[in-house]
Every structure is written in structure tokens, then in C-alpha cells.
Amino acid sequence: VLGHHLNDNAETILMRLIEGSGIKGLSGIQQNSLHSFYNSLDSLEPTSFYTVFRPMLNIKKEQILNFCKSNNIDFVIDKTNDDKSRFRNNMRHNILPLLTESFGDSAIENIVSSSVNLNQARLINNEVLSTHLQEHFLENKDNVKIMNISKLKKKSLAIRSGIIKLAIESAIEKNSLSKKPRLPIKKYIESVNLLIDSENPSSSIDLGKGIEVRREYEDISLELGKERKKINKIFALKIEGITNLEEFGIFAESLLTKKSSSSGLSKNSKNVILLDNDTLHEEIVFRTRREGDRFFPANSNGSKKLKKYLIDMKIPKIKRDSMPLLATGSEIIWIVGHEYSSNYQVAETTKNLLQITLKELRN
Structure with missing residues (x-):
């Protein structure tokens, strides 16, 4: 329970007006508010929540002081309140008295009354905008909000x-950032609008605090607290065994068999590939892309630079550095989940088959 009063609220509203706050800031101090408790400044998740009550928010400071004096109630005055170099104290000792002197004692009540009206407008505004937000934004399992530009x-x-x-x-709320210093939301909005109106089909803005906005062609995504790192590790495929691809969150099962006994094998799909094992002469590995990689798309007459192929397929830039590839040397055999090379397809002359099946790695 805190002792904020009407004068405190009027000071706060005027300070936020001078600072250029939006409708939320100009709504002033709220009678009750929910807060998060953290064990330390480095904690990412709150350990508990608590509600702050301000029962005297609608009472003037003068009334509270008179009540205390009339009833012999002791109170403490913070010495720093006299330091007029502080923004709030300057407002308290210079600006508010000037307003009440010029416009009467009702000036303070009228300032707070306006903030109450603004808060009502804010709640209506948020309700309308929430409908638009739910209509257009999709949140996937990776905690990414995506919207069509x-x-x-x-x-x-x-x-x-x-x-x-x-x-x-x-x-900000989901990423536990409300405990941090006030964030420049207005600047964030301007940055995102610039990204939307940009002619660059693939670009991003790091808003800091674990929030990144990305544009990938006709989609714009808001990604929270997830730093994508390029996976430089190389995983040699175990023929007839299991290859753990932990960094990709998957594992590979490989099976070598004769074509004549392949009736029970799966067909090529997003998670399965059948290869002509007799055409594979070098080590096969899972890795991410490299400079100089080439790819022979199925049903095509030649090769393409992998970079150009991924751009033509409109695969988002953020995924290109982290997507798993099956490769031999600088040649890509399989862009996992997308396309496979024509050089290693099963043909009529194929004698030995290699089936590779990818499965999600679970705890």
C-alpha cells in the first residue's frame, strides 16, 4: 500500500506531458497496479507478482497533512524533496503552485480528471486495436509474431x-522487460513503420532488449528473446545408424538396402530422402551453408549457386544460415525440408539405396 496522492498524480501527468508521453503515460498513476518481483536484476523470469494499492490517490496532499496534524499523527518528509534541481521537485515547488495561483485550486483536480478521461479512451482504443492484432498476427511456437505487410x-x-x-x-511483457528502464516505444514504432515501407524485401531492425523485427518479403515478424547463431559444426552421417544433430534439434536415421528389397521404404518427403548410394563417393555430412555451395535442383538441367536458389525460393534470410543441409564437399545433396539434388536420385540402374529419415530430437 503506497501513499501517492492527488498532487503526485498531477505532477506525474504534467511531467509525462513535457516528456512527450503517449496516451498510456498521460493516463497518470493508476489506483491499483500489478507488478512483478525478481530475485535479481539479472533474472529473466519473475518469481512472484504483487498488487500495489494507492488508497489516497484522489485526496489532495494538503488534506492529508491537515488530517495528520489534527490527529497528532507523525509523518516523515524526504529531505530530497527540497532539491529543486530534480524534475519532479521543480514541478512540485514551481510549476504546480504557479498553475493553482493562476487558475485556482481546481487546476490540480482538472488535470487529474483529464487523465481519467484519457485512461477510459485508452482502454477503448486498446480493445479496438486488440481485435486488429488478433485478426492479423499469428504467434508460432518459437514465440514469433508474424503479420502480412x-x-x-x-x-x-x-x-x-x-x-x-x-x-x-x-x-516486452512476455520477455520480462517491464522491470527495465522505460523503453522508447515511440522510436520502436517509427523504426517498424520504416521497415514496412522499405523497398528492401529482406531486412531487420534490432530494437534491443531481446526484441528484433524482421521483414522477409511480404511478412514482418516480431521475434522475442531468441538469438539465432550460425551452426558451424559438421556432422558426419553414420551409414546404417543414428546421427545426433543436436544443434538442429533433430537426429538422422540411415538405412542401406538393396533396391530389389525396397518395397517397405518411404518416399521422398520433407523429412525423408532416398538416394542412389552407388553415386555417393565422398563423405556425407550435415552442416549449414558455405560460400561457394552449389545445388543441382531436381528436374533441372544444371546447377545453381545455393545462395541464389534460396533467394529464388524466398526462404527467409534468417533461416538460411541455420537450416540443415546434407552435403558432400561443396555440393548440396538435400536442402532439408525443401528440395534434393538431381545428381543422387534413385534411377532404374540403381542397385543400392540409402534412406535417411529425420526425426525431432526429444528430451
């Missing part, structure tokens, strides 16, 4: 900015 551009700038603001505030 062409749909977003059809909205007015005000609605679009409001949707972005709500999405970012949701990200």
Missing part, C-alpha cells in the same frame, strides 16, 4: 502504429 499497409497509419505498439508491449 500488404494487409498492414491497408490500415491507416494510426491503426497500423497502434497495432505495432500493442505487439511490442506484448513482447
Whole structure:
């Protein structure tokens, strides 16, 4: 329970007005508010939650002081309150008295009354924007919010900015960032709008605090607290065995068999590939892409640089450095989940088959 009073609220509202706050900041101090408790500043997740109550928020400071004096109740005054170099103290000792002197004692009540009206407008505004947010944003299992740019551009700038603001505030809340110093939400919104209007089809903005906004062609995504690192490790495929690809979150099962006895084998799919084992003369490995990689797409007459192929397939840039590839030397055999090379396809002359099946790695 805290002792904030009407004057405190008026000071806060005027300070935020001078600082250029939005509708949320100008709504002032709330009567009750929910807060998170962290064991330390480095903690990523709150250990508990608590509610702050401010029962005297609608009472003037003068009334509280008079009540204490009339009832012989002792109180403490913070010495720093007299330091007029502080923003709040300057507001308290210089600006508010000037306002009440010029416009009467009701000036403080009117300032707070306006903030109450703004808070009501904010709640209505958020309800409308939440409908737009739910309509256009999808949140996948990797905690990424994705939205189609062409749909977003059809909205007015005000609605679009409001949707972005709500999405970012949701990200801040879910990423446990509310305990940090005040974040420049307005600057974040401007940055995201620039990204949406950019002619560059693949770009990103790091907002800091574990939040990154990416544009990949017609999609814009808001990614929370997840740092993608390029996987440089090489995994040699174990023929007729299991290869643990832990960094990719999967493992590979390989099976060598004669073509004549292959009736029970699976067909090529996103997670399965059948290869002509007799055409594989060098070591086969799982790895990420490298400079100079080439690929012979199935049903094509020649090779392509892997980079160009991935761009043509509109595979997002963020995925290109972390997606698993099956390779031999600088030649790509299989872009996992997408396409396989024509050089190692099973043909009529194939005698020995190599089947590789990928499965999700579970604890």
C-alpha cells in the first residue's frame, strides 16, 4: 500500500506531458497496479507478482497533512524533496503552485480528471486495436509474431502504429522487460513503420532488449528473446545408424538396402530422402551453408549457386544460415525440408539405396 496522492498524480501527468508521453503515460498513476518481483536484476523470469494499492490517490496532499496534524499523527518528509534541481521537485515547488495561483485550486483536480478521461479512451482504443492484432498476427511456437505487410499497409497509419505498439508491449511483457528502464516505444514504432515501407524485401531492425523485427518479403515478424547463431559444426552421417544433430534439434536415421528389397521404404518427403548410394563417393555430412555451395535442383538441367536458389525460393534470410543441409564437399545433396539434388536420385540402374529419415530430437 503506497501513499501517492492527488498532487503526485498531477505532477506525474504534467511531467509525462513535457516528456512527450503517449496516451498510456498521460493516463497518470493508476489506483491499483500489478507488478512483478525478481530475485535479481539479472533474472529473466519473475518469481512472484504483487498488487500495489494507492488508497489516497484522489485526496489532495494538503488534506492529508491537515488530517495528520489534527490527529497528532507523525509523518516523515524526504529531505530530497527540497532539491529543486530534480524534475519532479521543480514541478512540485514551481510549476504546480504557479498553475493553482493562476487558475485556482481546481487546476490540480482538472488535470487529474483529464487523465481519467484519457485512461477510459485508452482502454477503448486498446480493445479496438486488440481485435486488429488478433485478426492479423499469428504467434508460432518459437514465440514469433508474424503479420502480412500488404494487409498492414491497408490500415491507416494510426491503426497500423497502434497495432505495432500493442505487439511490442506484448513482447516486452512476455520477455520480462517491464522491470527495465522505460523503453522508447515511440522510436520502436517509427523504426517498424520504416521497415514496412522499405523497398528492401529482406531486412531487420534490432530494437534491443531481446526484441528484433524482421521483414522477409511480404511478412514482418516480431521475434522475442531468441538469438539465432550460425551452426558451424559438421556432422558426419553414420551409414546404417543414428546421427545426433543436436544443434538442429533433430537426429538422422540411415538405412542401406538393396533396391530389389525396397518395397517397405518411404518416399521422398520433407523429412525423408532416398538416394542412389552407388553415386555417393565422398563423405556425407550435415552442416549449414558455405560460400561457394552449389545445388543441382531436381528436374533441372544444371546447377545453381545455393545462395541464389534460396533467394529464388524466398526462404527467409534468417533461416538460411541455420537450416540443415546434407552435403558432400561443396555440393548440396538435400536442402532439408525443401528440395534434393538431381545428381543422387534413385534411377532404374540403381542397385543400392540409402534412406535417411529425420526425426525431432526429444528430451
